[in-house]
Amino acid sequence: MHPAPPPAPTSVRFREAFLFWLKLGFISFGGPAGQIAIMHAELVERRRWISEKRFLHALNYCMLLPGPEAQQLATYIGWLLHRTWGGIVAGALFVLPSLFILIGLSWVYLRFGDVPVVAGIFYGIKPAVTALVLHAAHRIGTRALKNGWMWGIAAASFVAIFALNTPFPAIVLAAGLIGYFGSQRWPAVFALGGGHGNGHKGYGPALIDDDTLPPAHARFSRRHLAKVLAAGLALWLAAMAVLVATQGWQGTLTQMAWFFTKAALVTFGGAYAVLPYVYQGAVEHYHWLSGPQMIDGLALGETTPGPLIMVVAFVGFVGGWLQQVWGPDALFAGAAVAATVVTFVTFLPSFIFILAGGPLVEATHGKLGFTAPLSAITAAVVGVILNLALFFAYHLLWPKGSGGAFDAVSAVIAVGALVALFRFKMRVMPLLTLCALTGLTLKLVTT
Numbered sequence: 001m002h003p004a005p006p007p008a009p010t011s012v013r014f015r016e017a018f019l020f021w022l023k024l025g026f027i028s029f030g031g032p033a034g035q036i037a038i039m040h041a042e043l044v045e046r047r048r049w050i051s052e053k054r055f056l057h058a059l060n061y062c063m064l065l066p067g068p069e070a071q072q073l074a075t076y077i078g079w080l081l082h083r084t085w086g087g088i089v090a091g092a093l094f095v096l097p098s099l100f101i102l103i104g105l106s107w108v109y110l111r112f113g114d115v116p117v118v119a120g121i122f123y124g125i126k127p128a129v130t131a132l133v134l135h136a137a138h139r140i141g142t143r144a145l146k147n148g149w150m151w152g153i154a155a156a157s158f159v160a161i162f163a164l165n166t167p168f169p170a171i172v173l174a175a176g177l178i179g180y181f182g183s184q185r186w187p188a189v190f191a192l193g194g195g196h197g198n199g200h201k202g203y204g205p206a207l208i209d210d211d212t213l214p215p216a217h218a219r220f221s222r223r224h225l226a227k228v229l230a231a232g233l234a235l236w237l238a239a240m241a242v243l244v245a246t247q248g249w250q251g252t253l254t255q256m257a258w259f260f261t262k263a264a265l266v267t268f269g270g271a272y273a274v275l276p277y278v279y280q281g282a283v284e285h286y287h288w289l290s291g292p293q294m295i296d297g298l299a300l301g302e303t304t305p306g307p308l309i310m311v312v313a314f315v316g317f318v319g320g321w322l323q324q325v326w327g328p329d330a331l332f333a334g335a336a337v338a339a340t341v342v343t344f345v346t347f348l349p350s351f352i353f354i355l356a357g358g359p360l361v362e363a364t365h366g367k368l369g370f371t372a373p374l375s376a377i378t379a380a381v382v383g384v385i386l387n388l389a390l391f392f393a394y395h396l397l398w399p400k401g402s403g404g405a406f407d408a409v410s411a412v413i414a415v416g417a418l419v420a421l422f423r424f425k426m427r428v429m430p431l432l433t434l435c436a437l438t439g440l441t442l443k444l445v446t447t
Contacts, residue, residue, distance in 0.1 A: 008205035012049055014082050020047075021078060021090045025097040028070070028305045035070035035307075043077060044203055050077055051206040061358070066265055067350040068307035071095060075354045080208060083217045084228075087355055091347070098306025099313055099343050103336050105300050106317040110335075113296075116443055124439020125299040126292075127410045128432050130392040131417035132302065137385040138422075140378065149189045150379040153178060158383030161276060162390070168277035169266045171380050179376025190372035220359035228356035236261070236348060243341070252323040253341055255286065256316055261345045263312070276388045278315060288319030291395050303432055309346065316342030413438060 020042065028035040036059065043049045050058075058080075062072040071094045078090025112118050145151050153175055160166040160174075183190040206212075217224075243254040259281050263274055275298070282288045289297070297314035304310065320338025321331050396410050413435055420426040420434075 008048060008209065009207045012047075012081055012207060014086065017078065017081055017086065018089055018093075021074065021093040022097075024074065025093045025095070026305055028094065028098075032068065032070040032307070036073065039070070039073065039077070044206070048204055048206040049081065050208040051210050051212075052203065053210045054206075054208050054212075062354075065350075065353045065357075067347075067353065068309050071307050071347070072350050072354055075351060076358060079354060079358065080215065080218060083215075084355055088351065091351055091354070095306055095310070095343065095347055098304050098310045099339065101304045101306075102300060102310055102313045103317060103339050105304070106297075106314050106321075106335070106339070107332060109296065109300070110318065110321055117440065120440035120443025121436045122296055122299065122439070123410070123443055124413060124435040124437065125303075125432055126295050126392075126396055126439075127414035128417045128435035129295055129299045129302060130389065130396050130414050131421055132428065132431075133298075133385060133389040133392055134418065135421045137382055137389055140385065141382040144375070144378040144382055147189055149182070149186075150375070153376055153379040154383040154386075156383070157380035158386055161384055162387045165280075168274070168280065168384065169262065171384060172266050172377055175376040175380035176373035179373035182376070183372030187372075190375045214359075218359055225356050225360065228352065232348060232352035232356070236345070239341070239344065247325075252288070252319065252325045253338055256288070256319065256338060257341050257345045259286070260312055260316075260342045261349075264346045264349045274309065275311070276384050276391075278312065279388070279391070282315050282319065286319070288323065289315060291391070292399070293318055295392055295395060299432070302428055310343070312342050312346050313339040316340075409442065 024035075024038065024042075028038060040055060044052050044055050055077075058076045059069070059073055062069040062076060065072060071091055074094045075087045075091030079087030082089075108118070109122075113122070141154070145154055157171050157175065160171055161168065179190050240254070240257060243251065243257055247254045249255075263277055263281070266274060266277060279291070279294055283291055283294055294315070297311045297318065298308075300314055301308050301311035317335045317339040320326075320335035324331065324334065325338055326334030393414070396414065397407050398404055399407055399410075417431060417435055420431055
């Protein structure tokens with residue numbers, strides 16, 4: 001005889017949810033997989049605010065959208081529990097701790113980056129970051145490249161961005177069109193593979209259970225859809241209007257807001273997928289920061305809680321500092337504002353997608369015409385990430401360019417990090433800590 005499961009919670013107070021989302025914002029390490037696992041353990045297994053089936057249904061929805069799926073999942077569940085403000089609070093608290101931490105770490109990086117201790121830590125972390133990008137390409141590839149067509153799309157996207165310097169949005173658009181039209185003739189080729197499965201365990205009855213009817217605010221309404229879209233567009237237009245009025249269209253802050261708005265709309269496949277686009281714009285086109293600084297920013301993003309796409313806050317901070325957006329006497333204030341502006345425009349679309357499109361997009365879940373473009377885009381993302389890994393590896397192994405010396409020590413650390421990831425399945429934080437200590441020890445011994 002098994003004991004009867006405890007009864008489902010009858011309600012969740014807004015204050016209780018607020019404290020949980022705040023806690024989550026400070027402990028959400030480990031990338032999207034780790035963040036989703038934390039939410040599952042807390043919300044499905046322990047607190048039983050939502051059932052396994054409903055949790056997976058929400059997750060699969062978020063995976064179909066551009067943007068960070070873990071942050072969108074938090075926004076979605078907060079919205080189900082406490083309407084619009086619940087979603088806004090859950091999504092914002094997922095991001096804000098990371099923003100504040102990154103602003104502080106970016107300041108330390110710019111002010112003290114040449115100090116031997118800090119330089120040594122980054123010397124060890126950079127090879128680990130290169131290994132993590134290669135590991136991400138492998139992880140996504142094993143899920144996405146299920147047949148020859150998908151391999152072909154991945155190869156074509158690699159050639160397009162590596163040899164032809166094709167903009168990332170063009171690659172996303174082309175892959176989406178291939179998926180949409182290809183699925184009409186060869187549906188089995190473009191069926192969305194992988195995923196998170198449909199089975200579920202029983203953890204006892206939940207507040208939002210399998211058969212719980214959607215609350216009134218979660219039912220589709222054209223009026224609600226129009227209101228949320230209008231509010232989101234008005235927020236974005238107001239922010240852009242203030243920036244244009246104070247900075248001009250060609251001002252650094254205005255151009256950052258415009259560029260990262262576009263970046264937010266092409267983040268299919270997660271942060272690693274959009275990083276090449278950010279690199280193309282921030283490093284090559286606008287020259288807000290250098291290639292090695294971009295690698296350092298990714299290292300900081302890996303070591304802080306929150307979505308990995310928060311590396312854009314580092315890009316904004318460094319760009320705002322180096323471009324002196326508020327003048328030479330207000331370097332920190334200008335850089336902090338730049339990081340905040342970039343974060344705002346990057347995450348605003350995610351809130352709109354959930355709050356406006358939740359009820360509408362749920363109805364399309366499982367329809368091949370909607371999911372096939374995502375399958376093709378995910379395959380293309382593999383080629384794009386591989387290109388990013390090669391870029392990082394080049395700057396890591398030949399830090400002074402092709403005419404400079406080969407950095408054998410960095411190569412050894414990178415190979416060791418790859419072995420730790422692939423052979424021993426080491427988690428991100430222990431790996432980064434070990435590599436940072438290795439780099440620090442080497443730097444202190446050689447100085």
